Amino acid sequence: NAGVMQNPRHLVRRRGQEARLRCSPMKGHSHVYWYRQLPEEGLKFMVYLQKENIIDESGMPKERFSAEFPKEGPSILRIQQVVRGDSAAYFCASSPKVAGVGTSSTDTQYFGPGTRLTVL
Amino acid sequence: DQQVKQNSPSLSVQEGRISILNCDYTNSMFDYFLWYKKYPAEGPTFLISISSIKDKNEDGRFTVFLNKSAKHLSLHIVPSQPGDSAVYFCAASKTSYDKVIFGPGTSLSVIP
Numbered sequence: 366n367a368g369v370m371q372n373p374r375h376l377v378r379r380r381g382q383e384a385r386l387r388c389s390p391m392k393g394h395s396h397v398y399w400y401r402q403l404p405e406e407g408l409k410f411m412v413y414l415q416k417e418n419i420i421d422e423s424g425m426p427k428e429r430f431s432a433e434f435p436k437e438g439p440s441i442l443r444i445q446q447v448v449r450g451d452s453a454a455y456f457c458a459s460s461p462k463v464a465g466v467g468t469s470s471t472d473t474q475y476f477g478p479g480t481r482l483t484v485l
Numbered sequence: 486d487q488q489v490k491q492n493s494p495s496l497s498v499q500e501g502r503i504s505i506l507n508c509d510y511t512n513s514m515f516d517y518f519l520w521y522k523k524y525p526a527e528g529p530t531f532l533i534s535i536s537s538i539k540d541k542n543e544d545g546r547f548t549v550f551l552n553k554s555a556k557h558l559s560l561h562i563v564p565s566q567p568g569d570s571a572v573y574f575c576a577a578s579k580t581s582y583d584k585v586i587f588g589p590g591t592s593l594s595v596i597p
Contacts, residue, residue: 476528
């Protein structure tokens with residue numbers, strides 16, 4: 366059973382370019398979360414998506430950042446007109462979330478290996 | 486406003502001894518707590534979780550204790566092994582599928 370897949374693992378962009386980060390959740394998982402880890406900091410929540418729906422985007426910067434999780438294909442985190450401050454590790458996590466079930470380890474978020482974005 | 490705190494940035498323990506990592510939280514709405522382990526250049530790996538209806542959960546060498554009245558949890562690793570050397574993140578959420586709020590991490594070094 367493959368885990369959460371993220372690609373690319375490393376991405377280098379120049380200021381002003383666009384960055385696209387992809388995340389394929391674990392098989393059977395319909396919920397995707399994106400987190401960012403800035404240098405020397407902990408992980409910060411960005412956005413939580415279901416298929417074709419954004420559930421919670423309270424951690425997303427208001428401008429230049431967007432996320433989607435289409436019916437088919439991976440989840441995409443898109444950063445337009447990147448700046449040096451966007452350099453970070455971006456982690457995706459997925460969970461199955463079974464409605465009506467109480468707290469269970471099956472709801473736990475499992476993380477991918479991350480994409481390390483470097484903005485020159 | 487840091488809702489999940491890990492006040493020890495680092496911890497060193499002898500191999501075979503117990504490692505105790507501590508975590509405090511401020512949001513009383515948190516109902517689900519997790520510990521993740523992270524190696525450099527890798528994603529966090531889920532270790533163990535506990536819901537607020539329990540005060541202890543054990544999985545092999547790892548035990549998590551929750552003191553809800555004190556808003557405190559701890560992770561015990563016994564016996565500690567060199568392969569346990571990593572950064573450990575305490576995390577919390579309002580439900581098991583809600584966004585997870587992470588602490589800043591504690592870097593554990595297990596000395597052979």
